[in-house]
Amino acid sequence: MTTLHLTHARIIDPEAGTITQGSVTLAKGVIAAINGPKPKGATEIDCGNHHLAPGIVDIGVKIGEPGERHRESFRSAGLAAAAGGVTTLIARPDTAPAIDTPETLEFVTRRALDASPVRIRHMAALTKGREGREMTEIGFLLDAGAIAFTDAFAVTQDAKVLSRAFTYARSLGALVIGHPQDPGLSKGAAATSGKFASLRGLPAVSPLAERMGLERDLALVEMTGVRYHADQITTAHALPALQRAKESGLDVTAGTSIHHLTLNEIDLGDYRTFFKLTPPLRSEEDRLALVEAVANGTIDCISSMHTPADEESKRLPFEEAAAGAVALETLLPAAMRLYHAGHIDLPTLFRALSLNPARRLGLPQGRMAIGAPADLVLFDPDAPFLMDRFKLQSKSKNTPFDGQRMEGKVLATFVNGTRVHTA
């Protein structure tokens, strides 16, 4: 493995919250030196005064293996991730069949191994078939390498089932990822209730359904002591509950999706199905509250919630179309909107994109420090481009940013000390 010496970089350190000019040396898969001399025989890469940050750790990526490889394979997801500066993918278990046995988990782990240029870790289902009736073999799954347990967007209705799964997971120290949402209220919803959804005539869910789901989960966390992460907090109403739980010392963290940070319900105006997401897009007030919550640390992580959907499932009337959007490649440029708007500085952004998710999962990634894994992204936050969905590496092209002007281009991605993507 060649030693790489990256010079003239603006180094983003999310831990220290700083951006400094200097060089980074990558050797043997780790960051060997920062601002050190060029080692003998090292290949020098001039970063041209662009920004160098720890690679993104993306919790909650849907990949279509097994079952839906026409939507996304480990190969295509990995290429998309590399192009987007995502160096660790945390894959969702809402596949067909669900990843709910050690055998399926071993299968996908093997499939992913050589297919992807970036690291892939797998989450396993919390209940069998994600049906909310019986817990999975959490112990075996942990042994097989499951990094966290989640039923993705399927919400378990029966609190008793959940309390047992949480208690069992707690005894093994497993991390549980919940989808805070009241299943009854949110059933069939394609928009957030309010004037806008009413005018468009779309079935809608109250934003309070998220708080109800979160409060229920938090009470179960208090009851069982499990380590808990909420996949997406998307409404202002849910934030005080989250803050209270954190202040009371519960082992709770939360994420949000890049789409809920950069888009709002008005974007549904033309019934464009690429804007149909789970949960649905919220009001502008909610969006601003979320941005603030990421800036002040109430929300820990930003995810792409990458959800590939084929053309057929999106070429339908809005309420009948599939929900979800691809986002591995648009995550970083979309996040730059928050930076350019002056809402969040770059070190804070990479705290939420890289450092916090890695920490929460117990991974060594996400840090700009000597000895940390050499997973880095080099990018230009100001480079403008017009988003063309057909240029995406992802097999599915359902991005809501199609045709939009964006700023922020990934120039190079490094994983384990090797360059895996060059723009």
Add this chain to the structure above:
Amino acid sequence: MTFRARHLLGIEHLAPLEITTVLDLADRYVDLNRRTVKQSDVLAGMTQINMFFENSTRTQASFELAGKRLGADVMNMSVAQSSVKKGETLIDTAMTLNAMHPDLLVVRHGASGAVNLLASKVNCAVLNAGDGRHEHPTQALLDALTIRRAKGRIQRLTVAICGDIAHSRVARSNLILLGKMENRIRLIGPPTLMPSGIGEFGVEVHDDMRKGLEGADVVMMLRLQKERMDGGFIPSEREYYHRYGLDADKLSHAKPDAIVMHPGPMNRGVEIDGDLADDINRSVIQDQVEMGVAVRMACMDLLARNLRLERGRKIVGTMV
């Protein structure tokens, strides 16, 4: 003449002057329709396809008659029983039909926004005959024409819209139209049948029907859309009728010359008293049906004019 729209997808996209243009032209078609010979040739040579993904009797008949009286070749596709059942998507069905070069496409669909989606894929004029809970523009226009002929104006009236607002596209289109024409609007119904965010619509909301009807010039009743309800919006039909069914007693709170409207089909004894619905002194429900044909003739006439203009420009463009 002011009517620039290429499609008629909703009242939302119409300017007040465009609404007036439709109503003025429709008035002339009312006269035509009352003659023995009801033939016109403004759509001669044009093809009109009616695609009803939801079952409909009156609206489909009304559009068919309107097209035939204007001289168009009208075809009814009963999509509810055809290729859609075989799994073909809405867009594919639309593109197949588009390849047959229709000039006017009349579409009803159960999903909000489905007609907008379809309109973006075809190059003929599309008329929305109702999409989900979104809009039903020709219904709002025919209601406006009925009100204007009964009241002499379509401004500065107090209009009460009563019943199942949440599930009603008729209510949405009427809300927008009556709002654009500067009327005072009251919505009356149980809170479970009100759409969310209703407080931001700039309308008065009442759950007491008698209070809501006070001083109203127009009382619009809506059908209880049992087929769109997934249960539990009202305790029972008899309680609903007791509190929100229009009868002579409740109507006495409105102005003495208030007119009663209903888009049909009616559930007699659920939202309206049968005798009241038939009272020719108060009810204009039959007029609404008559105005429906005229308004649809006017809409198709105007859209066809724009279509000819557009195609004319294209031909001139290719010659140069």
